[in-house]
Amino acid sequence: MAEQHFHREISELKSQVAILGGMVEGGIGRALKALREGNLAMAQEVVESDKVIDEIEVQIEEACLKVLALYQPVARDLRTVITILKVTNDLESMGDLMESIANKVALVDAENFERSPMKLGPMADKAMEMVHKALDCLLQENVRVAREVHQLDEVVDQYHAENHKTVADGINSRGDKFSLAELKLLSVSRALERIADLATHIAEDVIYLVEAKIVRHRKVI
Amino acid sequence: MIRLKWKLYPSYFVITFAVLILVGLLARAELRAVYLKQLRLDLDHRCTSVSLLLAHTWPETGIYSSYELKKLAMDPTLRITLIRADGVVVGDTDKPAESLKNHSDRPEFIEALKSGTGSSIRDSASIGHEMLYVAHRTQDPQGNPLVVRCSMGMNFIRAELRRFSFTLLWSFLAASILAAVASWFVGARLSRPIEQLSMQAKRFAEGNLKERSHIGTVKELEVLNSSLNEMAGLLEKRLDHVIAQRNEHEAVLHSLAEGVLAVNDRHHIISINPSAERMLHIVGQPIGQPMVEWIRNPEIVEALDKSRQIGAPVTKEVLLYLPEERVVRIVAAPLRDNGGKDRGAVCVLFDMTGMRKLEQVRTDFVANVSHELKTPVTAIKGFIETLLDTPDLDGEQMREFLGLTNKHVVRLQQIIENLLFLSHLERPDLDLQLVSLDLVQVAKRAVSACESLAATKGSKIQLIGEGPAQIQGNGALLEQCLVNLVENAIKYGASEDTIELAIQKSDNKILVTVTDHGEGIPREHLQRIFERFYRVDRARNKATGGTGLGLAIVKHITQLHKGRVDVSSEMGKGSTFTLSFPETNP
Ligand SMILES: Nc1ncnc2c1ncn2[C@@H]1O[C@H](COP(=O)(O)OP(=O)(O)OP(=O)(O)O)[C@@H](O)[C@H]1O
Ligand SMILES: [Mg+2]
Numbered sequence: 001m002a003e004q005h006f007h008r009e010i011s012e013l014k015s016q017v018a019i020l021g022g023m024v025e026g027g028i029g030r031a032l033k034a035l036r037e038g039n040l041a042m043a044q045e046v047v048e049s050d051k052v053i054d055e056i057e058v059q060i061e062e063a064c065l066k067v068l069a070l071y072q073p074v075a076r077d078l079r080t081v082i083t084i085l086k087v088t089n090d091l092e093s094m095g096d097l098m099e100s101i102a103n104k105v106a107l108v109d110a111e112n113f114e115r116s117p118m119k120l121g122p123m124a125d126k127a128m129e130m131v132h133k134a135l136d137c138l139l140q141e142n143v144r145v146a147r148e149v150h151q152l153d154e155v156v157d158q159y160h161a162e163n164h165k166t167v168a169d170g171i172n173s174r175g176d177k178f179s180l181a182e183l184k185l186l187s188v189s190r191a192l193e194r195i196a197d198l199a200t201h202i203a204e205d206v207i208y209l210v211e212a213k214i215v216r217h218r219k220v221i
Numbered sequence: 222m223i224r225l226k227w228k229l230y231p232s233y234f235v236i237t238f239a240v241l242i243l244v245g246l247l248a249r250a251e252l253r254a255v256y257l258k259q260l261r262l263d264l265d266h267r268c269t270s271v272s273l274l275l276a277h278t279w280p281e282t283g284i285y286s287s288y289e290l291k292k293l294a295m296d297p298t299l300r301i302t303l304i305r306a307d308g309v310v311v312g313d314t315d316k317p318a319e320s321l322k323n324h325s326d327r328p329e330f331i332e333a334l335k336s337g338t339g340s341s342i343r344d345s346a347s348i349g350h351e352m353l354y355v356a357h358r359t360q361d362p363q364g365n366p367l368v369v370r371c372s373m374g375m376n377f378i379r380a381e382l383r384r385f386s387f388t389l390l391w392s393f394l395a396a397s398i399l400a401a402v403a404s405w406f407v408g409a410r411l412s413r414p415i416e417q418l419s420m421q422a423k424r425f426a427e428g429n430l431k432e433r434s435h436i437g438t439v440k441e442l443e444v445l446n447s448s449l450n451e452m453a454g455l456l457e458k459r460l461d462h463v464i465a466q467r468n469e470h471e472a473v474l475h476s477l478a479e480g481v482l483a484v485n486d487r488h489h490i491i492s493i494n495p496s497a498e499r500m501l502h503i504v505g506q507p508i509g510q511p512m513v514e515w516i517r518n519p520e521i522v523e524a525l526d527k528s529r530q531i532g533a534p535v536t537k538e539v540l541l542y543l544p545e546e547r548v549v550r551i552v553a554a555p556l557r558d559n560g561g562k563d564r565g566a567v568c569v570l571f572d573m574t575g576m577r578k579l580e581q582v583r584t585d586f587v588a589n590v591s592h593e594l595k596t597p598v599t600a601i602k603g604f605i606e607t608l609l610d611t612p613d614l615d616g617e618q619m620r621e622f623l624g625l626t627n628k629h630v631v632r633l634q635q636i637i638e639n640l641l642f643l644s645h646l647e648r649p650d651l652d653l654q655l656v657s658l659d660l661v662q663v664a665k666r667a668v669s670a671c672e673s674l675a676a677t678k679g680s681k682i683q684l685i686g687e688g689p690a691q692i693q694g695n696g697a698l699l700e701q702c703l704v705n706l707v708e709n710a711i712k713y714g715a716s717e718d719t720i721e722l723a724i725q726k727s728d729n730k731i732l733v734t735v736t737d738h739g740e741g742i743p744r745e746h747l748q749r750i751f752e753r754f755y756r757v758d759r760a761r762n763k764a765t766g767g768t769g770l771g772l773a774i775v776k777h778i779t780q781l782h783k784g785r786v787d788v789s790s791e792m793g794k795g796s797t798f799t800l801s802f803p804e805t806n807p
Contacts, residue, residue, distance in 0.1 A: 011511070014511075015511060015514070018517050019522070022513070022517025022519045022522070023519050025517060025542070026518060026519065026520075026540070026542070029542030129543065132502060139514035140505060140514065
């Protein structure tokens with residue numbers, strides 16, 4: 001009986017995480033779109049949505065604690081609840097990064113974005129793919145997808161390193177004439193890199209959940 | 222569960238048993254009666270013969286010794302007793318007469334005294350087992366009444382009867398075995414078709430409706446069998462129908478460009494087509510899984526929820542980001558069964574991305590047209606206002622102003638004519654009136670049309686033709702197309718240039734190339750110059766008076782002729798435009 005109740009609670013929690021994930025995923029997408037198009041209204045919407053994300057995060061956390069206290073799960077059940085807690089946290093951080101991207105819209109013109117020598121477009125695509133896959137692997141408990149996320153992380157890291165170098169070179173060669181927008185865009189690149197890291201965390205948590213081994217900070221998994 | 226063949230056996234057994242017991246008991250009773258009758262008759266005769274012999278052997282004492290009586294009996298199993306009317310025994314073959322008690326109470330004695338003869342069956346008090354007694358009334362030599370009683374043990378009858386019972390038992394055993402065999406055979410004959418039938422029914426249940434069985438032995442079973450077959454046929458037909466229908470529905474869903482997604486009342490995905498999977502970037506097997514875990518877009522989830530709540534369709538436009546950004550219009554509607562019960566919801570997804578782009582192109586175009594038209598109109602307006610405001614213009618100045626105005630009017634006219642021409646080319650019901658024609662002839666006409674323009678720049682046009690180059694085409698349109706290219710070559714080529722217009726054939730294609738030796742077109746503009754109003758250098762082109770529509774017209778006309786247009790250019794050396802058309806055999 002208790003078993004059944006517990007599993008119902010868990011699937012309820014998972015649905016909530018899915019909703020939270022959907023909001024974060026969509027929010028990041030909209031933040032990037034707003035940046036591409038210089039759409040201030042959309043950026044504002046994204047900033048607003050971060051508040052909702054924070055609220056949901058608190059709700060999920062409370063529900064997790066309730067489940068822990070009520071059912072005192074062990075072994076895999078315990079890992080599930082812990083994973084949900086961690087993932088919720090990661091998603092909340094992603095929400096903050098999404099907000100910070102949206103905040104850049106007011107500071108950077110669409111034209112700046114288009115003409116920037118940084119490879120932000122493909123980088124954003126990859127980061128988005130990682131977030132999507134991380135949520136997929138979490139909700140479907142699919143280790144294979146989780147490993148794909150882990151591999152993509154390196155690609156995004158590389159993009160960020162390249163972007164960093166591009167900006168540094170630009171400052172060196174052009175000096176004062178270098179636009180401030182580039183620096184703002186570099187922080188977008190950093191946010192994307194952080195988002196990719198968080199997605200990787202989620203994927204690692206899934207591997208931990210399914211295989212009960214902690215893979216964080218390991219190169220080959 | 223007992224098999225049919227064994228089900229029959231108990232009844233067979235019971236019947237055999239009952240019949241044998243009944244017959245045996247009857248036969249046994251009859252047998253006993255026959256034996257008894259025989260014995261009684263025998264004893265009757267003995268009594269008579271003893272009575273006759275008495276007169277000759279009557280002893281003095283009036284009492285027989287056992288020995289003497291035994292001599293009379295001549296049979297050791299026969300017992301003879303002589304009893305006086307007062308019941309006193311006067312002789313007995315088995316015991317001395319004096320030792321026997323008074324026999325007046327014996328039933329056969331009483332009966333014999335009364336009626337002459339008597340008999341009875343009982344356990345003898347003196348001998349110890351069942352005996353038959355027969356008594357006769359007679360007289361002793363003195364004329365006193367005397368009863369002669371002969372008796373014999375009945376144990377031989379019992380032995381006979383027991384023997385008979387044994388025989389009966391053996392025959393019963395034999396009969397029950399026979400019954401078993403018989404029931405087995407009958408059962409098998411009955412159960413084989415039933416088993417066949419049940420096998421058949423099992424096959425049907427497993428879904429193998431193709432096979433038909435035949436059972437010819439039992440009428441009732443055959444009827445059952447044929448109705449079973451009939452049912453299978455009907456089922457098969459209906460199933461085929463249902464499957465075909467389902468396949469059709471699935472094929473329709475499958476090939477729809479619109480995405481279709483259905484969820485049940487518990488928000489689990491019950492159906493999703495490939496288009497929806499593509500739009501929502503779903504990889505895997507989402508059927509039967511919770512929707513939120515696969516479609517995390519909050520707006521879609523919300524729309525489905527809302528449509529179920531309000532029981533009416535909900536339309537919404539959502540943005541999807543993977544695999545690329547898409548604008549998707551969703552229409553969510555509640556799913557109701559015939560009874561109106563909530564069964565979930567269905568969502569149709571229309572990909573509006575292409576449409577949005579098209580709308581963008583359209584607004585761009587309108588903006589472009591307005592812009593292009595505005596420039597000459599503003600200029601004309603300016604000139605006219607100047608003319609109106611300064612009445613004291615002399616003839617020379619007036620002519621100059623009017624000349625400038627005229628230039629802009631001409632340009633306006635050109636733009637409008639070209640636009641009309643383009644929209645004429647775009648008409649879906651445009652009748653091309655294709656005829657077989659020689660491109661070299663068309664090129665000749667185009668060259669002569671451009672000659673005067675070429676002369677203004679001192680350029681020459683060289684026609685290099687390997688005629689006849691036959692294609693299916695509209696002469697006037699093709700001429701216009703070539704004129705546009707050659708005009709461009711003159712306008713944007715070098716002064717005193719030699720423009721080459723070449724017509725060649727290469728594997729079933731006819732290539733028309735127009736080459737100039739001007740300053741060329743920058744690489745990044747190469748693909749865009751075929752767009753409407755697109756000019757490489759807007760400022761410079763204002764002077765040359767181009768509308769930016771010439772190459773758009775060229776592209777349209779070649780496409781109408783199933784051809785294609787390419788451009789290659791090298792900065793400082795010149796440009797080459799190439800048209801290629803499929804050749805038709807003359
Ligand atoms: N042979 C060429 N050499 C260099 N540039 C060219 C050549 N042909 C076309 N172009 C460039 O492509 C642009 C578009 O050409 P298009 O024929 O469509 O318009 P146009 O010549 O400006 O106007 P119109 O043909 O209607 O008078 C031109 O403005 C010119 O900049
Ligand atoms: Mg032209």
